[in-house]
Amino acid sequence: MKEGSGVLVIPRQPMAAVSPSAAYLSPAMGAPTPSPFSYSVASSRWSSSRPSIHILSLFLRAMVLVFSFASSLALATTMSDNNQPEAAATTSDNDQLKDKQGFQDYTELIYSFVVTTLVFVYSAYQLFKGIGDISCRGFLISDKISDYISFVLDQLAVYLLVSSSSVTAVTIHQQLEGNTSLTKAAIVSVSMSVTAFFTTAVCAILSGYKLSKRIIW
Structure with missing residues (x-):
């Protein structure tokens, strides 16, 4: 500061160099414009969680495959021959006739x-498709469809499963008698069902979760 000359001089501090990236990310500039690659990063992050969901879905599909097969097999083993002559049926005991009844x-x-x-x-279709999707994405049908x-x-x-299980349980209680x-x-069939x-x-x-994620994204 100089006195007497009527001029006030204020020394200025040198301005620090600011990089363009720091100026771009400064709070005064507000939120930066999203990069065109932001969606791909988010989508790849979602894709990284897909294998775990697919493996869990495959495991559940395999369980449904086993349980539904066991339920059908339990009933199929009771299939009886309806082409027996009536005379043989009339001479047999009633308990034996009941024991020879089939699910049909x-x-x-x-x-x-x-x-x-x-x-x-x-379930067999979903299991086959799930294995195909893991090895080759979109092998049979696109992910969206x-x-x-x-x-x-x-x-x-x-x-269908809850209705068939209810019907079978009612049939066991009301129509099937004896051991x-x-x-x-x-x-056994209704238990597996x-x-x-x-x-x-x-x-x-899980299907609803994957569909909701696709709709949100």
């Missing part, structure tokens, strides 16, 4: 057998 003699058990067979075929189809079919499979082979097979129902319900939840 009851409409409700036929419905349960058809449902568990359909679920078995659907597959998520929609799996979500819808999983809901349908859950409904016959058909009664034992029906109990209920287990397949709960497992398929978890698969449906």
